[in-house]
Amino acid sequence: MADIAHFPPAEFAARQARAVAAMAEEGLDALVLFKQDSRYYLTGYDSGAHTYFQCLLLTGDGDLALLSRLPDLRQARITSDIPDIRVWLDGQGQGPGEMLRDLLAEKGLAEKRLGVERDCFGMTAFVWRQLAEACGGFCDLVDASRLVDGLRAAKTPAEIALTRAAAARADQAIATARSLARPDVEEALIVGRMQADMLRAGGMPAAWEPVIGSGPEAAAPNGHSGRRVLAEGDPLFLGLAGSSLRYHAGIARTLVLAPRDRAGRELFERVRAAQETAAGLLRPGVVAGDVAAVDAGDGVRVSGHGLGAIYAPSEADWPYLRPGEDACLPAGACVYLEAAIRDLAGNRVMVLGDSFLVGEAGAERLTRASQAPEIDG
Structure with missing residues (x-):
C-alpha cells in the first residue's frame, strides 16, 4: 500500500x-x-x-x-x-x-x-x-x-468529488478578487490573496499560473511579468484554476471598475448568452468541435477544454473544445467552457469561463461565483 x-x-x-x-x-x-x-x-x-x-x-x-x-x-x-x-x-x-x-x-x-x-x-x-x-x-x-x-475523460464519482472541491477553490478566489478590485489596488495584491485563500482552503498550486490583466492589458489572454495598479474605469480580467489533488476546475471573469457601465454590461450579456447556448450542447456523445462551432454572435469566440488531474505547464486537458475536434464527450466528462470578446484594437474585453460536468440530463455548472461584471454584483 x-x-x-x-x-x-x-x-x-x-x-x-x-x-x-x-x-x-x-x-x-x-x-x-x-x-x-x-x-x-x-x-x-x-x-x-x-x-x-x-x-x-x-x-x-x-x-x-x-x-x-x-x-x-x-x-x-x-x-x-x-x-x-x-x-x-x-x-x-x-x-x-x-x-x-x-x-x-x-x-x-x-x-x-x-x-x-x-x-x-x-x-x-x-x-x-x-x-x-x-x-x-x-x-x-x-x-x-x-x-x-x-x-x-469519463470521471468516476471520486474524481467528480475532487473536481467539485477544485471548483469551490476557484469560486473562493474570484470572491476574494471581487472584494479587492478597486482603483489604486495593485494587481499583485489580488493575485497573492487569491492564491493564499485557495491554499488555506486545502487546495494546491494549479498547473497554470493565475492570469490577471487590467486596463490596456486586460485583452491579453495569458500571463506576463509586471503588475499594474488598477484605475477607475479599468476592465479587469481574471483567469485561473482551482486544484484539489491535481484535479482542476477553471474559471474566468471580467470585472469593470466603473459604476453603471452600460458598455461592459452589453458585452457581458453577449458572452453570457453564447456560453449558455454552448453549454446547452454539453451532453454525452456531443462532438467537442460542435460545441466550439456554435453560433455565438458577432465577435464572440467559444472555446474550452477538458478538465482532470493534469500537470504543469497547462491545466488544459483533452479533449479540446475547438472547431474540427472530432472527439465525443462521455458522460462524466468535466470541461471548461469559455465565451470571449477580445478586441485588441478597441481594447474591449469580456471573458466568461466556467467548469461544467456533462451528465445525461445536461450540463451542471460547477463554478458558481458571480458572473456579473460589476464589482458590487
Whole structure:
C-alpha cells in the first residue's frame, strides 16, 4: 500500500484493467507512458519531474514497471504501488533509452507492437531521439497519445468529488478578487490573496499560473511579468484554476471598475448568452468541435477544454473544445467552457469561463461565483 494514496486500490485496479482492454482493442502488446497525467491516473505516482526521461510500462498482462531517475525513486514508492521500479543514473554507461530496451526485452516485447505517448510535455525531441535510437528496429513503436486520455475523460464519482472541491477553490478566489478590485489596488495584491485563500482552503498550486490583466492589458489572454495598479474605469480580467489533488476546475471573469457601465454590461450579456447556448450542447456523445462551432454572435469566440488531474505547464486537458475536434464527450466528462470578446484594437474585453460536468440530463455548472461584471454584483 502506498504511503500516500488518494484513491483505494480497487479504483486503480479498475483503471488499469480498462487500459489493458483498450490496448487489446488497438492491437497493442504494451503501453509506454511518458505522460505524467497517465501515470498518476493509473498508479497514483505523483511527481513534478515529468520533463525528464521517465516512463511507465503497462503490458498486455497488466504488469507495471517504472523507469525513472534516482531522485524520484522515493517519490514513486510513497505515492504508488508500482511493483517494479528501475532507476537510471546520469553519467553511467547505459542511458535511459537502452535501459528501457532491456526492460522491454525482459518482458518479452521484442518485435511487439507498443503504444507510445508522443503528444505530451515529457516527450521532448531529445527524449524521442533517445527512445528511437535505442528501440527503433527492436519493436514497433506506434502513437498512442490519446488511449489513456480517452479513459481519463469519463470521471468516476471520486474524481467528480475532487473536481467539485477544485471548483469551490476557484469560486473562493474570484470572491476574494471581487472584494479587492478597486482603483489604486495593485494587481499583485489580488493575485497573492487569491492564491493564499485557495491554499488555506486545502487546495494546491494549479498547473497554470493565475492570469490577471487590467486596463490596456486586460485583452491579453495569458500571463506576463509586471503588475499594474488598477484605475477607475479599468476592465479587469481574471483567469485561473482551482486544484484539489491535481484535479482542476477553471474559471474566468471580467470585472469593470466603473459604476453603471452600460458598455461592459452589453458585452457581458453577449458572452453570457453564447456560453449558455454552448453549454446547452454539453451532453454525452456531443462532438467537442460542435460545441466550439456554435453560433455565438458577432465577435464572440467559444472555446474550452477538458478538465482532470493534469500537470504543469497547462491545466488544459483533452479533449479540446475547438472547431474540427472530432472527439465525443462521455458522460462524466468535466470541461471548461469559455465565451470571449477580445478586441485588441478597441481594447474591449469580456471573458466568461466556467467548469461544467456533462451528465445525461445536461450540463451542471460547477463554478458558481458571480458572473456579473460589476464589482458590487
